[in-house]
Amino acid sequence: MxxxxxxxxxxxxxxxxxxxxxxxxxxxQVIRSLPxxxxxxxxxxxxxxxxxxxxxxxxxxxxxxxxxxxxxxxxxxxxxxxxxxxxxxxxxxxxxxxxxxxxxxxxxxxxxxxxxxxxxxxxxxxxxxxxxxxxxxxxxxxxxxxxxxxxxxxxxxxxxxxVRTNAGSKPGDKLILTKPIGVGILTTSIKKDKLNEAEVDRVTAVMAALNKTPAQLMSAYEVHACTDVTGFGLLGHGSEMAKGSQVGLRLFSSEVPILPRVRELAEEGFVPGGTKNNFAHLQGSVTFPETMDQIDQWILCDAVTSGGLLISVAGDQAEKLLGELREAGVEAALIGEAVSEHPGHITVI
Missing domain, CATH: 3.30.1330.10 (PurM-like, N-terminal domain)
Incomplete structure (x- = not known):
């Protein structure tokens, strides 16, 4: 056709x-008003x-x-x-x-x-x-x-x-993310004609990729919690996991995979309203390093479409699962861990 x-x-x-x-x-606010x-x-x-x-x-x-x-x-x-x-x-x-x-x-x-x-x-x-x-x-x-x-x-x-919910993470778990972030900033930039054809193809391929392979591979491991990263961003969905599981999360910001040009375009002002809303909603639920500027904080809250899985897997199994994911062509990274301290809260380091 x-x-x-x-x-x-x-x-x-x-x-x-x-x-x-x-x-x-x-x-x-709407959900709280429902019977x-x-x-x-x-x-x-x-x-x-x-x-x-x-x-x-x-x-x-x-x-x-x-x-x-x-x-x-x-x-x-x-x-x-x-x-x-x-x-x-x-x-x-x-x-x-x-x-x-x-x-x-x-x-x-x-x-x-x-x-x-x-x-x-x-x-x-x-x-x-x-x-x-x-x-x-x-x-x-x-x-x-x-x-x-x-x-x-x-x-x-x-x-x-x-059933794997977003509420079963345990202290000692490692956090694996299976797709890079920055999608919201890039798709906002598409609307303003700021991406070339290759860059559009790249972010499109990330969004169109099924999470089928990561889901199949993680089934053989001791996965305590899982969620997919979408509109509420990495930190938003991570916060839901932390609060639902009553654990603290430590996020290794330098290990989070980010699509090319995301920071550059964010600096130019192409940060969607949804990303800023996510950031505002997380006040009090996330502690950022004093050295991290507003742009990098927004990126970690960026509103994603069709993002990767955030997998909370037993710590002693994380490296093996990560290796299998990468061998299968999944853009996976180990980005953090669950801890017993500060339950319901995320600390970015």
């Missing part, structure tokens, strides 16, 4: 380059620890893992946007340790003002990524909207005793 005529798809997004979620502070959910003993993972997906026990051997995610365009190529959106949605299932099974497309599209081929390319990109993940598309829903948005609802399966 031929691609649609080249357009600047990101110009149809009024929210800027990162496709960010509602900020953590605003979202927490308590009806207790259900089969609900193994709900909204209590801000985890990546819900888990519902069907029987002693089987549980459902369910998630949904969608956003506005963050790259201009429709096919790539579809791939990124699919990889991002599927990632929640991988983070929980589950096997993704089926998906539903979620489509909002200005059908009267954008070429229908653009939508076809978005869906084709998502479809190819679903095939790569071994997921069956079972349907979807679409609406006519002034601003294009796309994503998926994904359902997976897992054994009830093998």
């Amino acid at each position: 031929a691609s649609a005529e080249k357009i600047k798809l990101t110009s149809y997004s009024t929210k800027g380059g990162c496709g960010c979620k509602i900020g953590p502070a605003d979202l927490s 308590a959910a009806v207790p259900n003993p089969n609900l193994l993972v709900g909204i209590d620890t801000s985890d990546d997906a819900g888990v519902y026990k069907l029987n002693d051997e089987l549980a459902l893992v369910q998630t949904v995610d969608f956003f506005t365009p963050i790259v201009d190529d429709p096919y790539a946007f579809g791939q990124i959106a699919a990889a991002n949605a599927i990632s929640d299932i991988y983070a929980m340790g589950g096997t993704p099974l089926t998906a539903l497309n979620i489509v909002a599209f200005p059908i009267k003002t954008l070429d229908k081929q653009v939508l076809a390319d978005i869906l084709r990109g998502a479809g190819d990524k679903l095939k790569e993940a071994g997921i069956t598309l079972v349907g979807g829903h679409s609406i006519d909207d002034n601003e294009p948005k796309f994503g998926l609802a994904v359902t997976g399966l897992i054994h009830p005793d093998q």
Whole structure:
């Protein structure tokens, strides 16, 4: 199938380059106002620890893992946007340790003002990524909207005793991150035409990469907690892990992999609002070194789309898992550790 005529798809997004979620502070305020959910003993993972997906026990051997995610365009190529959106949605299932099974497309599209081929390319990109993940598309829903948005609802399966939440990290664990950060700053820069073609291809490849391989490899290890790094940034999702697990985290800032030109572009002002919101929300939950400037602090809070897994693995197994990940082509790095001191707090060193 031929691609649609080249357009600047990101110009149809009024929210800027990162496709960010509602900020953590605003979202927490809304959730606190909701009535308590009806207790259900089969609900193994709900909204209590801000985890990546819900888990519902069907029987002693089987549980459902369910998630949904969608956003506005963050790259201009429709096919790539579809791939990124699919990889991002599927990632929640991988983070929980589950096997993704089926998906539903979620489509909002200005059908009267954008070429229908653009939508076809978005869906084709998502479809190819679903095939790569071994997921069956079972349907979807679409609406006519002034601003294009796309994503998926994904359902997976897992054994009830093998669920990996973001709330089980233990002192002595090491933290492994499986993708570089800086995506929000770079996608904001795409909207302002600040990246060349090779740089766009690089960040696109990072976002479109499935977390399938890291999820499969970590299954053989003593992983106590896992989450995927997305809209709340590395420190935001790390903070959820620290608070949910009641451990402290020490983050080795010099070891965190960062995409090329991120600092340069941040210095030029291309820091998305979602990143700044993340930073503001973490006040009191993170201690930065006195020598670390505002730019580097923002980068660690950068709002990510389709980021890597943050894996909390038993300390004596971390190097072996890291080696396997790198041998498989995963851009993994050991970036920190869990400690018994300052539970619920992150110290950046």
